[in-house]
Amino acid sequence: MMRFFFDYAAQDQAMYDYRGDDFRSPKDAIDFAGAIAEGLKHSLSKEWTGWWLEVRNCDGVKFASLPFDPVVA
Numbered sequence: 404m405m406r407f408f409f410d411y412a413a414q415d416q417a418m419y420d421y422r423g424d425d426f427r428s429p430k431d432a433i434d435f436a437g438a439i440a441e442g443l444k445h446s447l448s449k450e451w452t453g454w455w456l457e458v459r460n461c462d463g464v465k466f467a468s469l470p471f472d473p474v475v476a
Contacts, residue, residue: 407432407466409439410457432458433467443471
C-alpha cells in the first residue's frame with residue numbers, strides 16, 4: 404500500500420490534505436480522485452471555478468491534477 408494525498412488548489416490558494424489515504428497503486432488513487440472531482444462538478448457553486456484536485460505521494464510527486472469546475476446548466 405502507498406499513501407496518497409489529495410490537495411485542493413487554485414491559482415492563489417490551497418487546502419492541503421495532511422492525512423492522506425492508502426491505495427494499492429497510483430492508478431487507484433487517481434481513479435478515486437476522478438470520482439471526487441466528477442461528483443464535485445455537479446454539486447459545487449461557481450465559487451469553485453478554477454479549482455482542481457491534485458494527487459501526490461508522500462514524496463510530493465504529483466500524479467494528477469483534476470479540475471472540478473461546476474457544471475453550468
